[in-house]
Structures are given as C-alpha cells and as structure tokens.
Amino acid sequence: MSLERKFSADKKQLTVVADEVFDFGKVQDFRVAFSTDIEDVEEVTIDLHKTAYMDSSALGMLLNMQKLLSAKVSTFKITNTRPQVLKILQIARFDKKFEIS
C-alpha cells in the first residue's frame, strides 16, 4: 500500500507522509515513495503527523534514504512530530542530520 506524498508546484520539494506505524514492514513502500519521479527534487520532507509508533528500523530507513538521495537533495526535513516520536528522534540525535520540527 503506497504512502501518501506531495510535490511542490515546481517539483523541487517532495513531502512523504508516513503511516501510523512506521517500522520495517514499510521498507518497500517507503523506498518507492521517496525515489519515484524525483529528478528535480532538491528538498525532501517526511511528514510524521499520522505516526504514533516508530522503531529503530524506521530510523535506519530514514538514514538510508538520506544516503541514497544525498547527491541531488540538499535539505532533509522531518515535520509534525508527536511528542513521543520527537523523543525517539532526539535520543538518536537525528537533529544532527535532519531539520526536525
């Protein structure tokens, strides 16, 4: 089941909306979501407003995405985190690699 995603008008910004449970079961969907039609993308935002549950494999998937896209994408953002999810990102020091809000 594919993840919701949105492009900005100029196709330079991509937003991917993660599901309520963000774990390894989503690895394929996530890959498809962040790597399809991204020729012009310079900024990627992962919107976590739906996400209530996250584990370390999700952290790995985010880092993996960053690794794969770093050639063309200069800005990686994670937005709309719920307090508990934000905590997980902070424990993993993700503020060093992502702009978190």
Place this chain on the structure above:
Amino acid sequence: MRILIVDDDSLNRFLLVHMLEQNGYPDCYEAESGHEALSLAKRIQPELVLLDVMMEDMSGFEVAPLLKAQTDEIYLPIIFITALDDEDSLVRCLDVGGDDFVAKPFNKTILAAKISAHARTRELSKKSYEQNQQLIFYRNAVEREHKIVEHIFGNAVTNDNKLLPYLDFKLLPATDFNGDLLLFSAGPNGGLYYLVGDFTGHGLAAAIGALPVSQAFHAMASKGLSVFEMAATLNETLLKLLPGDMFFAAALVHVSLCGTRLEIWNSGMPDLLLFNAEGDVIERFSSQHMALGILDADEMGKEIQRYQSTVGDRLLAFSDGVIEIMDPEQNMLSEKQIEHWVAAQADVTVTELFERITQFSQNTSPSDDLTCVSYTCQSLLALEHQQTIAPIPFHLTFDLDASAIKEGDPVQSVVNMVCSQTGMYALHARLFTVVSELYNNALDHGVLKLDSALKHSPDGFEAYFDLRTQRLAQLSQAEISMTLSFDPVKRSLIILVRDSGPGFDYQLRLKQASLEDCFGRGIQLVAELTDSVQYLDAGNAVEVMFNV
C-alpha cells in the same frame, strides 16, 4: 363595545342610550351616580365611559380617577359630558384623568366621532397589552432554556482539577455565557496541555462551539497528539459546525513532563508572553496562523513554536478582551501595560492583574469576555505518577513457534493487550518501540540469522528485506517467547524476550556499539526508553524494565 353612561338625569341618559343605539353601539349600561358607576364598572368592565360632570353625590371629577384606578392595564377612555364651557372647567376634565369632553347639548356627530376615535385608541391599548403578555411568556421560556444550557455546559465543559495547582487563571464573561474558553488536560506522559480560545462575538451563540471543542480537546490530549494535530482537528470540526462568519481564535500550549519545554500554537490570539523570574519579557509568541474554522485543511500552515525555558519562567496568555478594555477616556489597556505590571511585580497573580484592570477601566463593565492564564515553569513529574494504574498484577506470555512467527508481526497485538489495562496507555508509544526492537532483533538475528551489515550496501535495505522474506518462508523450526509481567506494587513492567537462536557476544557488541550502526541505534533507543536493559544467557535472551 360596552359603554357606561353616568348621569344623574334620567332624560339625558335616555337620549344618550338612544343615540348610541342608532349609531351602532347597542351595548349600553346606565348608572345614576358615581357610586353606582363604580360598582357597575367593576362588574361589567365597560370599554368606554360617558361621564356627567355635575352630579349631586359625587361629581364627575371625583369619579373619573376612581374609575381609572380600578381598570386593568388596558386604557379606559372617559369622555366628560359637561354644560360648562369655561376654559378652566374644561382643562380640569383632562387634569383629573378624563380623556375628552363633549358640551351639552351635545352634537350627535361629534360625539359619535369622538367615541369612534377613543375606541380605536382602546384597541391599540388592548393590542399592546397582549403583546406585552406574549413577551413576558417568551422571556420566561428563554430564561428556562438558558438554565438548561447552563446545566449542560457545566457538566460538559469540565477540566481536570488535578492540574489546578499548576495553572493560575481567571475568566470573566461579559454575559451569562462565555464566548471565551479555557481547557486544560494532563497528557498521557505526564505533560500538560492547555487551550485558551475566543469565539467570535459572545453570548450563547458563541459559547455553543465550546462543547465539541472541549470533547475533542480532551480526547486528543489523552492521546498525546501534537498541538498542530489538535489545531487541525479542531479547525475541521469548527469549519463544518460554525456559520461562515464565525471562527475561533485559539492558542494551544503543550508543556513536556520536565515542565520547561514548550510547544505553542497561536492562531489569532494576542501574543503569549514569556517572562523570566524577574518579570522581564524574554519571548513573545505571536499569532502565526489564522483563527480556527476558516481555512480548509490543506490551507493550514503547520508551524509550531518551540521554546526551551527554565524553571521559574512564566507564560502568560489572555484573550483580546483584556488588552482591548478601555478606560473612561477611551484609551485601550494594551499589552505594554500588562508587561509593566509584571515587570513591577514579577509574581503578580492573575487575580491581582484583574484588580488592576478593574481599576484601569474604573469599573465600566467590559463589553467583551476577559480571560487570563498564567503558567509558571515547574516540574510536572507529580502529574505522571498520579495516573491510576492497573491494580492487578498480570503476566502475559506469548510463545511463538515457526508457524506463528510466519503469521506476521505480533508487536502491535502485544502492545494493545498491555495498554488496554488501566493507566498503561501512557506507555504505548515507548512500549511499541522497545518491543518492536527486541522482537525484530530476536527474529532477524537470533532465528533468521541475518546480518545487519547487508543493510549498508547501496540497495542494502531492499536486499535485506528480500532475504528476510525468503528465510522467513523457509523457516521450519524456531521459537520466540515474550513474557510481560506487571507488578502494581512496584509499578514496574518487566519484559523478557527469548529466542531459540545461538545468541551472540553481547558484551563485545555493546562495547563496540555506536549510533552509526543499526545495533547501536536500536540498543540506544531501548536503553533510553526503558529503566534497565539486560542481556542474558548466551545473548539469546534480553530483559528490560519500565517503571510506570
């Protein structure tokens, strides 16, 4: 129309009755004296009185006011019949309460015309009286309905009294119903949420929106949602509920368990002011979004303002009624004035602020609802442990063999089962993360013997996933068991996960673990989210503990 004729001369009476009958007024009554007139009037309730002035016993001048006095609220026209023609007497007719006069001998036409005119006036009076009665009836009905609404409001829009020690607030509605709203609730993880809002206008129409907002707010706070999510949901609710020209300005604040990390959403309220312990303004959180109930979901911005404050700092929020209140010279209070008051006395309470406001306005009653909330940053740890917790100890065991393992991911079911117990819901997000970590480690590395190193190659994640799926399908002999035990006395939840694999050199791996590798990240998460982690036996068993 019932006409009463009062004259001591029987011939005059006869002539009048006859004349009236001819002019279409057959319903006439006669009285020969003032006394008889008064008692007859009480009985028959005349609608018009023709009153002779010169009578022996009581003169018309004496009778008139007495007749008027004994009628109901409806106007009773009294026309004097008088032979006197001097100005003073005629004026006296009107002075004593008469409404008109005709001279004797009277002109039939004139008399008929006057009767007709006064009858019209009486009709008007009757109508006005009936309308008055209706108004009184409706006013009583509305008051009764207001009482009912007040009762519903009193029960539906409630707040958790547990939080009273942490918030200083005061609400002063301009009318019976408050268009301003203050809601507060503890979060599931010991944090605190509060909402200060202002519906357009005030009175009952404005206050109606408070009901759905209150229910939604409490439901979302108990789930630990972010302030943006709460705002978005409230926006959608109000968009559907409120008429097009009404909206809800609101500020949402979430304070974390430590009591100092603030998340603020301000859509349409005046600046929230953050003061330090000395009373100086250190930050202003101004409105960054349109009020709720206006924009479509996709037009809403998502920015939350975050701030790390220190214990003793103080966040002050108020509705615009407060800063727009005017003094007798029509000067507005303004934010600056409030800042001065706090600078002058850093620990000024909300009640004291309201006293100063009343002084400023010199008691002119405010035309808008007034609301003010103050939160002083302090540890909220006490809130976390006030949650009532499952009173019975429980022991859940999940023994999964190969076919059960192949069935699918049990983590969500396990978490749901534990969190269904009273007071355990606060753990749900952390529990998921930890159980998922332990179970997947047991499965991937213990049972399926996958190597995380595979994930590091370019398409490693997908390759790992494919290999995992393959090995899982081929799995014939394996066991993973999970036990979760809760001790209500110690308030601790202990989780033990054991797999049938060979284990690993955990001492070594733990030493080498860093945040750069999967194992390191995973173990770091588990260590920080739980209160203890311990690998056991050959490394194929791990036990963690949560203090609830």
